[in-house]
Amino acid sequence: MPTLDPRAGQQLEAYAAEVMRALGDAGVGVVLYGSAAGGDWVAGRSDINTAIVVRRAAVSALDALAPVIARWRPKGFALPVLLDQDQVAQASHLFPMELDDIRRQHRLLAGVNPFSTLATDDAALRRECAQEAFGKLLRLRAYYVEHAARPADLGGMMVESVKTFITVIRHLLRLRGVEEPRGFAAVLTAGEAVIGPLPAMRRVLEQRENNASADAPEVSELAGRYVDEVERLVGAVVAHCA
Secondary structure: OOOOOHHHHHHHHHHHHHHHHHHHHHEEEEEEEHHHHOOOOOOOOOOEEEEEEEOOOOHHHHHHHHHHHHHHHHHOEOOOEEEEOOHHHHHHHHOHHHHHHHHHOEEEEEEOOOOOOOOOOHHHHHHHHHHHHHHHHHHHHHHHHHHOOOHHHHHHHHHHHHHHHHHHHHHHHHHOOOOOOOOHHHHHHHHHHHHOOOHHHHHHHHHHHHOOOOOHHHHHHHHHHHHHHHHHHHHHHHHHHO
């Protein structure tokens, strides 16, 4: 599975050092999470996701960070998650999917790691998983209706969204007591044991991992099957979590 190249690793070290230097005593820690912290990194497509924890997210801390973040954004760094030290535990109850994603796959870049002992609230995770899955389905339907005559747009939508829906599958597996597999392909395989075959999602994932695209006729046919599979996935999530 693809991982960060040495140049990206050097950039991460420089980024974390700049962040902590800018924050001074207000800085607690910087962690890398998401695909860049695991084995699903796709050069040229994947963002670099980081979480920055500060003693207090006062405007002075935000002002100190602003020029650093602005310098690194053009280099593929997504806007960071910014948290007060005391908000980490609170966020695990309010945004359990996001915090669980960070908890399960992250790497400390600088400072102290506030996520290593983070616990997940399963009841909150169940609620958010159902809400997020259903909300993303509604947006997917609307996008499909608007762009049905534009295969290139549909292709881009699928490649950009497949990671999100595989993340939903992973949370569903966790809530069903299935051991959490590593990597998008492994999660998809485990999800198929629960939901049934998902060949369209698998095809889209292959395109994402290979930075490839399909021709217009294939995209149009694939998009219809992709929407059908997402419908089935969301139905399984809502039935289990709602």
